[in-house]
Structures are given as structure tokens and as C-alpha cells.
Amino acid sequence: MSIDSISLVAYIDDFSMITIVANKPFSIIPSLSLVDDKGTAQPLTIDKQEHYHEQIIYKCKTSTPFDLFKEYWITYNDRRIPLMVGSIVRTEKFDTLFYDDSVLGATFTPEFTTFKVWSPVAYEIRLKYKPAHSNSYFEQKMDRNEKGLWQTTLEGNHHLTEYTYLAKVNHEWVETTDPYSRSVTINGEKSVVVHLPETDPADWNRSEKKINLRSKTNSVIYEVHVRDFTIHSDSGIKNKGKYLGLTELQTTTSKGYPTGLDYLKSLGISHVQLMPVADFGSVDETNPEKEYNWGYDPVHFLAPEGSYSTNPHDPVCRITELKMLIQSLQNNGFSVILDVVFNHVYKLEESSFEKLVPGYYFRYDDGGKPVNGTGVGNDTASERKMMRKFILDALTYWMNEYKVDGFRFDLMGIHDVETMNIAAKKLKSLNPGVFLLGEGWDLNTYLEPEKKASLSSAKKMPDYSFFNDAFRDHVKGSIFVEGHRGFINGNQEDRIKHQMAHVMRGYAGNHDKFLNAEQSINYTECHDNHTLYDLLAIRHPHESESIRRKRQQLALAFTIFARGVPFIHAGQEFFRTKHGAENSYNLPDKINAINWNRCELYHNDVAYFRQLIKIRKEQAVFSDNRSELIEWKLPDGAIGFKLQLPLTDKISKDSHWNKVVLLFNQTLQPISIPLNQDSWSVVIEDEVHNERVLSSNWYTLHPLSFSMLYSI
Secondary structure, eight states: OOGGGOOEEEEEEETTEEEEEESSOOSSOOOEEEEETTOOEEEEEEEEEEEETTEEEEEEEOSSOOOTTSOEEEEETTEEEEEEEOGGGGSHHHHHHHOOOSOOEEEEOSSEEEEEEEOTTEEEEEEEEEOTTOOOOEEEEOEEOTTSEEEEEEESOOTTOEEEEEEEETTEEEEEOOTTOSEESGGGOSEEOOOGGGGOOTTOOTTOOOOOOOOGGGOOEEEEOHHHHHOSTTSOOSSTTSGGGGGOOSOBOTTSOBOHHHHHHHHTOOEEEEOOOEEESSSOTTSGGGOOOOSOSEEEEEEEOSTTSSOTTOHHHHHHHHHHHHHHHHHTTOEEEEEEOOSOOSOGGGOHHHHHSTTTSBOBOTTSOBOOTTSSSOOBOTTSHHHHHHHHHHHHHHHHHHOOOEEEETTGGGSBHHHHHHHHHHHHHHOTTOEEEEOOOOOOOSSOGGGBOSGGGGGGOTTOEEEOHHHHHHHHBOSSTTSOBOGGGTOOOHHHHHHHHHHHTTTBSTTSSBSSGGGEEEOSOOSSSOOHHHHHHHHOTTSOHHHHHHHHHHHHHHHHHSSSEEEEETTGGGTOOOTTOSOOTTOOHHHHSOOHHHHHHTHHHHHHHHHHHHHHHHOHHHHOTTSEEEEEOOOTTEEEEEEEOOGGGOOOSTTSOSEEEEEEEOSSSOEEEEOOSSOOEEEEETTEEEEEEOOSSEEEEOTTEEEEEEEO
């Protein structure tokens, strides 16, 4: 076989190891040499040969370690192939040698701006920049230190200077934006230097720290998508689909029902969780109405998304308007949680991470292929020191610059426990009341199970709350249409009934999932999967809509009154529908928009929702984890729980309750329930707030309903 017919690619896989990948085996092993950029050569011998997926792998050792300041080639039979950076970047030695804790990105002062970017494998990096009010681009060579940090300084005021990095990596020049971009041009094509104080809205106090020490179990989280919440034609909101839309006050439907921020203020919720607002790649910012996306495809992690800005061409506008949104929510009593997506990037091959340090920031399998536990093509490697640093830097930046109150970590199970605990410690040092929560799903990524920040590690991560899929599945059933049915569907299996006590206790305890109920995010609906209204329509196609709504209200009662943290998907309280769509991440506004006319239609149910939240907030028996919770033995089809404050904490005021009974009927028939000799009053009955004193020792629980009784 002619050697010319063999295709070779060579990689540096360790500091003295080369891997040569061939499409065919050598019939005669050629004379191989390693040559550096000074022309120095050393012979190579093949130590090992392996077969992998129809490729031939040759392993060669070098006599001296690689110097990553240099470029190398492999020569054989008058041929020369470039030696590429391989898995050396994923070695512990690489992480140790090249970790650098410097402040990265563009650091602005009025006199000069310093640019720093990390790439130990780049042979050369140049800063390409265009000052504001200039039509010309300029280039300036950057200097490298021993840690692979490249740096240069531009004299003068460079506010709004556009820039990219030109990096020679793996023998080729690539152009990339800055991973630490604080803002970007439209569609994220260029990074932009920003003097951040010039982005502050009126009355923004840069030195003020937003600290709210509200306990987690005194919180109710409400999940909002900026565009969904403001885009509806009858929202009465001027800036539809924009950050500013959520700052507008006194907005109503054409019939006068409150919408937007005024509606949020009416609910009694404590936290607004914003779905991703960092720059994402799937919506064309020049024509944002044409496309839709939830935003879970991050490109620039520190820069706000431009499609929600009134002027995406202006790098300052997107920052200012997002700050105005956060400021407006906080001024109206809400804490703000950002949904952050560090587990993957939009497109690996286009990512600034991959262009600057190929193979470092992501996880790969044994064959050098990106692993895909996230399901979107790549998994970031939070356990690597500079990826961990990036996550920590991004979180502290959002907290310090935008004054947010918490973070929800998308697919948190991809990350490692150590990184998440370091992040929690850092964030709590800045704001002791920070709210941290995440999706602890156990995903198939290349990380040891015990290191994953998954639900099984919850007790090793005491500062985090976790979306509780056990709560969700036992209350409403599987998220999959053909899966098992939960309590609200009438499932009377013993395993479901047994689990409802765990549901009400927030799965907390020595032999349960969590250290305490604060770690349990109790939910039956979020942006993912079917809305509960749509799922019930599929599961119970022959039932009347009114019956299905009663099932949904039964789920709401569990969500609000179980121990833990209630989590509400925007519009859930008025039976939000996405018209049967299971995964609406890129579907049009007619599917995703909050329908404010539907809110009008079900205004009585919204009032009921407000009342449940009001009761939870006002009555200490629900938020005090010392309250005793006892399961009542009831006839089949019903379950009941009594909550009682500690005897030493009994409150004598008439407005507070010492004992509460929660009753749930999953059947289509009324159920008679014997009561003890205490004096009981009904406060919630059959989705109605109607307080009355009971005169009998028997109580009739309406079909498919929730009732609340109390005793002072």
C-alpha cells in the first residue's frame, strides 16, 4: 500500500506523548520525526498500535517534553503534517501548570483599556479592534506570560470599541469574540468594551448591595419568559417582547384586567425567575419577531440578549434595559433569579472556548469525541480549573453588576459538586440571602457519579435547592403521556399513597432525599414538557374541562402547602395551554405567549391562587419546619395531614392558627371524614375561600377537591 494513500492526523495527548490517527495501517513503518518551529528534529518510534472505529492509532513517545510555546510538525518520507493540540489540555498537569486567576476580558479605565485572554496553546494572538466613531479596524500584537495569558493595552478612552481576538491555534488563524464579553454588537458578532457605569439606569446605586434574608420556605418562585409575558396582543404593554415591557405599570387588557408587572404584584409571589437573558444564538436580533426561542443555547455568558432590547444595535441599550427590568422588579418587592446555562454552548465548533483552547472546556469520550449528556451536542467540563473559574466569574459578575438575588442552574447535574459548592460559598459571601436552585438530573456525562451535582448529591450541597421530580411525578404522574399516573389522576396504588407523606414533608430527613425541606423545589409544571392543563386533556380526553381543571387545582394545593419551596410556571394559575405542544422551545408566539384574555376568563381561579399564597405567607405553621406533620388515616381515595406548631410556639392571636388539617380527595365521589373533638373552622373548600365554623364532628370532602381546616 502506498504511503501517499494514507491520511494522517497527529495530536499532542500528553507532555511526551503523540497520537497519530491513520485511516489505513502502514505496510512498512516509515521513519518519523518531530520538528519544532526552530527546525530542531528528534526521531520518533511507535510504542503502541491500536484499532478504534476503523481507524489505526499509533502512540509515540518523545524524548523531551513538549513546549506549548512552540509549533510542531511530524515529518516522514518527505511529507510534513502539523501536530495539533489533543487531549494534553485535559490532563491534570496542564490544569496545574496553566491555571491563571487573573481578571480576564476587557478592563476599562478612561485612560486605557487592558485586554486579557487565556490560551496556553495559541502560538500568537492579536487584538483586532475598531474604536467608536471609526470605520477602520486595527491590530495589535498581544504578549503572553508563562500561564498562557495573553495581554495588551490600548491607550485612551475605548468605551464602545469593538474587538475580537485573532489567534493562531493548531497552525491556523481563527477569529473569535471574547468569552468574557460584557456586551456585544448585534447578533454577537463582535465584543464591545463598555464603561459599565454608563449603562446604569436612573437611581441605580452601584455601591448598594441587594440582600434579602427571606428564608427559602417563605418564598414562592414564579417562572417568567420576558417575551411570553409581554407579547400578547391584548397585554396593554407598549414594549411587547422586551425587557422594558416588564417595567411598565398600569397595563391592562382591553377589559381592564391587570397584566405584566401589575399582575405580578397582585399575586403575592416573592421571587421572579427569569428564563435565560444572557446572549443566545437562535434568534436573529435584526428581526427578532421572525423567530422564537426559550434561550437555552448560550453564546456570550456575560452579555445580555439583544432580541429583548429595544435597540439591539446599541451595546449599552441591552445592558441598561435589563438593569431597568431587574431594578423595577426589586423596587416592587420581588427578588430576581436568573436562569443560567453553563452546561453547554450553542455550537461547540463556533464557541470562543473551543477556538481559543480546543478540547479543554468540554468533556470528551475515550475516542476524543464530545460527549452529549445534555442532549444538545456538548457538555462543558466544570471540573477543569479555568472552566470553573469562568463559571465563578460569570456568577459574581451578574450578582455584582446586575444585583440579582439568585440563580437557577439549567441541567445542574452536568456540573461537579466541588464547583457548585465553591460557587455557593462565594455567592453567599456577597449576599447571604442568595437563592440557589437547579436541575439535578443524573445525565450521561463523563464524570464519576459521586462527583455529579445531581439529586443523589443533594446532601453534599446544602446551599442548593433541587427540582423535585419525585414530588412532580407522584402528584401529577409522569411527564410522558404513556407514563404512570399520579395522585390527581385518581391513581390509588399503595406506592402512590405511601409517597404522598414524603410529598408533604418535602422529601426531607435522614432516610430521604434532602437535608431539609428548603432543598425541595415543589412543582408540577415548568417551561419544559406539556403544561399540566394540556397533559390532563391528553390523559383524560373524555372528561369535561371543568373536571380536569379540578384535578389541576388539586395539584396546586400540594404545590403551595407541601413543605419546601413552591414553584409556579407563569400562567399555570389560569390553566395555561400551549395547545398540546410538548416542547415549545422554538415555537411561535401564538403557542408560547401568555394569553391575558385567558387570565380574564379564569379570574376567579387566579383569585383562589392569590388566596392560597396569602394563607401560606401569613400562617407560620406552613413555613416553620419545626411544625409537626401527622398523616391522618382516611377512607380510600382521600388523604389528610395535620400540621401543628410546637407547643411552646402556640400563637394566641386570633389571626394565627396553631393546627391545620389539609384534606385531598382524588375521587369523583364525596367522602365523609370524622373529626376529633377540637373546634375546627373551614377556610378553603372546593376551590373557594369561604370561612365558616364547623358544628359537626363529621366533614364532607367534595369530589376531586382540597379542603383546609384550622383550629386556633
